[in-house]
Amino acid sequence: MKDTDDKLTSRNIKPTAMRELVLDILTEQKMAISLSDLEQKFHKSDRVTLYRTLKTFEEKKLIHSIDDGTGAVKYALCKETCQCHPEELHVHFLCLKCQHTFCLSDIPIPSINLPVNFSVENINMVVKGVCSNCKD
Amino acid sequence: MKDTDDKLTSRNIKPTAMRELVLDILTEQKMAISLSDLEQKFHKSDRVTLYRTLKTFEEKKLIHSIDDGTGAVKYALCKETCQCHPEELHVHFLCLKCQHTFCLSDIPIPSINLPVNFSVENINMVVKGVCSNCKD
DNA sequence: AAGTTTATGCAACTGAGTTGCAAACTAATC
């Protein structure tokens, strides 16, 4: 738990039992998960608490949210030092077969030449297709 | 109405009074609009009909949908010949001040080098920031 | 230990998206 605690405190999040649990679950995931997904990892849980936990984590940039168009926002861990600035963001991939959403952490979002006087704060880029697992 | 009718029939959509009206409204818009926005352009209207009209239009590629993360999917007209293939897609912009969502029709979505054995079918790319109108 | 702040759990609500069904409309055939 020491490790988990450190991750929380280093992001200025008070380490409660609930939060440690949620962070551990998020750490285990190979893919992004939604609030409902998270809920189902618990035998007994309160959606609202999980919801607020995710919100807190996102605010403190411990996790980032991905709107992949499936109707439920998904969440995945940020890298240690991530501040979620536009230059740090990566592409996400939604597999239309297995419905899993991945971080393509190695693929940065290409920079865009916006029209004059437009400024960027955030970018959401989701590629939809078929992942290597589902390709046969 | 001739013009509107032609646009519908050329996309294999039967031109009903309702559909002509919706297409006309969509044509007038400078920005993408949601189902709720559309609903409010009518004095008396049925959400479900408008919903289904938008679905039909999208299926026939007369319009495309944009998930800008605001919770409501927005819609905008496609170009005449658009088939909504990945290479044809453009970037969208959500202004965090005026909350308007624009097509940046001149800015194609940059192509991405996906990991091996990943294939693309669609891409949603939304840049969020402040538009030139709201910048002061 | 008392008091203050913060987190949790429950109930309840909103709003987008959706489905089923019956009535209205359109198109096709005789």
Added chain:
DNA sequence: GATTAGTTTGCAACTCAGTTGCATAAACTT
């Protein structure tokens, strides 16, 4: 132009994600 078949429209009702308010429980302060 009446009959039928297929399509579109309108209404009711539902699901599900996200959200708020409030009361209790836990953690932190002095």
